[in-house]
Amino acid sequence: MKKLMLIASAAAIGLMAGAATAQDQVEIVYIPKNTGNPYFDSIIGGFADACAELGCSFTTVAPATAEATSQIPFITAQIQRGVDVIAISPNSPDALNQVFDRARSRGIQVLIVNSDIPGSEDHRDAAILPVDFTTIGPAQVELLGSMINYDGEIAILSATTDAPDQNVWIADMQTVLESDDAYADMELVTIAYGDDDPQKSTTEAEALLANYPDLAGIISPTTVGVAAAAQVVETAGRAPDLQVTGLGTPNQMRRFIENGTVEAFQLWSPYNQGVLAAHFAMGVNDGSITNEPGQTFDVPNLGTITIGDDNVILTQDQPTTFNADNIDDFNF
Amino acid sequence: MTALGRLVRVREAGLVVMLVILAVVVGAIQPRFLTIATLDIILLAIPLILVAAMGQMMVIVARHVDLSIGSILGFASIAVGMMFRDIPEMPLWLGFILAIAIGAGLGLVNGLIIALFRLPAIIVTLGTLSLYRGLIFILSGGRQVDPNHIPEALIRMAQTSPIGVPWIVIIAFFTALLAYVFLRHLRLGREIYAAGSNPDAARLRGIRVNRVTLVVFSLSGAMAGLAGLMYAARFGYVNPGITGVGFELTVIAAVVIGGVSINGGIGTVPGVVLGVLLLGAVSVALPILGISGFWQDAIYGAIIVIALIVDGSVRAGGLVRLVTGRGG
Numbered sequence: 001m002k003k004l005m006l007i008a009s010a011a012a013i014g015l016m017a018g019a020a021t022a023q024d025q026v027e028i029v030y031i032p033k034n035t036g037n038p039y040f041d042s043i044i045g046g047f048a049d050a051c052a053e054l055g056c057s058f059t060t061v062a063p064a065t066a067e068a069t070s071q072i073p074f075i076t077a078q079i080q081r082g083v084d085v086i087a088i089s090p091n092s093p094d095a096l097n098q099v100f101d102r103a104r105s106r107g108i109q110v111l112i113v114n115s116d117i118p119g120s121e122d123h124r125d126a127a128i129l130p131v132d133f134t135t136i137g138p139a140q141v142e143l144l145g146s147m148i149n150y151d152g153e154i155a156i157l158s159a160t161t162d163a164p165d166q167n168v169w170i171a172d173m174q175t176v177l178e179s180d181d182a183y184a185d186m187e188l189v190t191i192a193y194g195d196d197d198p199q200k201s202t203t204e205a206e207a208l209l210a211n212y213p214d215l216a217g218i219i220s221p222t223t224v225g226v227a228a229a230a231q232v233v234e235t236a237g238r239a240p241d242l243q244v245t246g247l248g249t250p251n252q253m254r255r256f257i258e259n260g261t262v263e264a265f266q267l268w269s270p271y272n273q274g275v276l277a278a279h280f281a282m283g284v285n286d287g288s289i290t291n292e293p294g295q296t297f298d299v300p301n302l303g304t305i306t307i308g309d310d311n312v313i314l315t316q317d318q319p320t321t322f323n324a325d326n327i328d329d330f331n332f
Numbered sequence: 333m334t335a336l337g338r339l340v341r342v343r344e345a346g347l348v349v350m351l352v353i354l355a356v357v358v359g360a361i362q363p364r365f366l367t368i369a370t371l372d373i374i375l376l377a378i379p380l381i382l383v384a385a386m387g388q389m390m391v392i393v394a395r396h397v398d399l400s401i402g403s404i405l406g407f408a409s410i411a412v413g414m415m416f417r418d419i420p421e422m423p424l425w426l427g428f429i430l431a432i433a434i435g436a437g438l439g440l441v442n443g444l445i446i447a448l449f450r451l452p453a454i455i456v457t458l459g460t461l462s463l464y465r466g467l468i469f470i471l472s473g474g475r476q477v478d479p480n481h482i483p484e485a486l487i488r489m490a491q492t493s494p495i496g497v498p499w500i501v502i503i504a505f506f507t508a509l510l511a512y513v514f515l516r517h518l519r520l521g522r523e524i525y526a527a528g529s530n531p532d533a534a535r536l537r538g539i540r541v542n543r544v545t546l547v548v549f550s551l552s553g554a555m556a557g558l559a560g561l562m563y564a565a566r567f568g569y570v571n572p573g574i575t576g577v578g579f580e581l582t583v584i585a586a587v588v589i590g591g592v593s594i595n596g597g598i599g600t601v602p603g604v605v606l607g608v609l610l611l612g613a614v615s616v617a618l619p620i621l622g623i624s625g626f627w628q629d630a631i632y633g634a635i636i637v638i639a640l641i642v643d644g645s646v647r648a649g650g651l652v653r654l655v656t657g658r659g660g
Binding site: 034035037039064160161190191192193195196197198199201202203204206207208210211224227228231233234251252253254255256258 | 344364367369370373376377380417469473474475476479480490491563566567568569574593607615619620622625626628
């Protein structure tokens with residue numbers, strides 16, 4: 001009985017100590033687009049690990065569906081809770097402006113993570129982006145070039161014909177293919193659109209193989225397309241004469257790396273975005289970082305980070321390349 | 333009955349003619365279309381649709397429609413995919429049985445709601461289309477089952493078999509054969525036509541129409557469940573937000589092109605097989621012809637509509653009326 005009371009009082013003291021530190025700690029909440037998305041789980045992992053190191057209190061909440069206004073009640077609740085930092089991957093470029101303003105008027109730092117809110121930059125403190133997106137097109141061409149000795153017919157398998165990100169990247173690919181002599185022997189024969197639908201992407205990839213028997217490489221800058229292309233090339237037994245690369249997630253592509261169908265593909269690191277966002281939020285909070293364009297700060301393992309125009313912060317300049325050597329280090 | 337039989341045969345002949353026209357026209361523009369390699373692509377494009385179309389045609393013959401099959405396909409594939417992931421030693425055959433059973437169960441729920449509450453199938457299955465999709469997200473926590481968690485043996489089924497044609501193609505045509513025997517030679521199969529032609533007359537003849545409803549929806553669900561596992565084999569992963577989305581529209585289009593009357597009571601398995609083949613051939617022909625992605629959806633849709641108009645006109649004698657200007 002005495003022992004039990006001892007445990008109980010120890011627990012009570014522990015609880016009080018916990019409450020005391022929680023009050024002193026900077027409270028950061030991250031609101032992803034929706035729950036259960038492994039990509040955003042990886043950002044959450046970055047936040048959590050960085051906060052464990054930096055001594056901030058980190059929580060995450062999210063709506064079930066990624067609808068424009070579904071995050072508003074969650075933001076409102078966090079304002080009432082009195083957090084110090086709201087980091088969010090918004091479902092809309094402008095629907096959240098009012099609630100952001102309300103948070104900031106209470107002294108809460110609002111950080112956009114993973115994609116910016118174009119046209120609404122005045123309603124947030126800063127935006128953390130995964131990568132300099134202008135490097136994606138050239139980096140993809142260079143990666144495929146290195147896989148096919150910079151020689152042969154190549155094709156692009158994209159998402160929908162109106163996918164804005166993909167169309168910008170494809171335009172960059174075309175520019176670099178035409179202007180850079182290193183790619184003079186690489187000929188872009190066609191651009192196919194798989195609509196980010198597995199069936200359509202697969203049929204389009206099969207048609208590429210049928211229509212271009214000498215095809216040396218396929219770039220698919222979309223996660224559904226690159227997996228479909230890899231599956232088709234595996235089924236046709238065309239690797240390694242036909243190389244597939246693109247933008248994919250490690251978990252989606254792991255099997256193809258392991259069985260040799262795909263040598264390498266690219267993406268960025270959502271985990272590092274979380275780490276960077278946590279460091280930035282803490283630095284701004286304790287005054288060690290001035291949130292103004294041109295200012296720099298250091299993040300362990302990520303190096304020196306510069307705050308860009310419009311308070312946009314890039315986590316990395318170039319996309320990360322995943323291959324057999326490093327894929328086991330990633331889980332998203 | 334013989335007049336009806338003749339009409340149906342005409343319908344099938346019409347589909348064969350359309351397939352031949354498609355092959356000749358596309359082959360003339362792009363000879364590569366008329367190769368074994370292209371046939372392989374078409375054969376690999378149709379198994380999921382063919383299997384699900386067998387269930388859907390029974391539902392439509394019984395004067396209902398099942399809009400929920402895309403979500404049933406998704407649910408069965410996610411559930412079984414998660415089992416493969418979490419219990420790696422689970423045998424493949426058990427996965428097939430579970431996928432079919434889960435699909436049949438969800439289909440039975442559709443049938444029960446429709447039969448017990450006397451509600452229109454189009455509304456009930458529109459509801460369960462969302463309901464089952466929602467359950468997929470809850471069950472999976474929004475996470476897909478990644479390619480490295482799908483058994484290699486299952487993926488191989490979409491790539492090889494001892495006779496050269498991938499297993500999933502063989503399974504699909506075998507399913508069609510079973511459906512043919514069931515609808516043509518079994519009493520229960522004939523009752524589906526009777527119930528769909530005239531439910532009241534069927535009741536008077538002692539056919540338990542509600543039982544027919546339960547059977548067709550359970551079978552449609554079971555077929556969608558089987559298609560779910562074939563999806564995992566074919567594409568190598570299953571995703572809660574992608575797998576099976578929009579699938580019902582493709583399948584219903586194939587069934588209707590195959591000559592199944594949306595008013596119930598009419599339709600044959602060979603007709604539906606031809607409808608699926610026609611749709612599959614068109615979907616492969618467009619990229620083989622190198623038609624721009626901007627145009628593909630419109631052309632694909634236009635071909636479906638043209639096929640229905642030509643076919644419907646032939647069947648109703650409308651084309652004769654149109655040409656001769658006389659009533660028919």
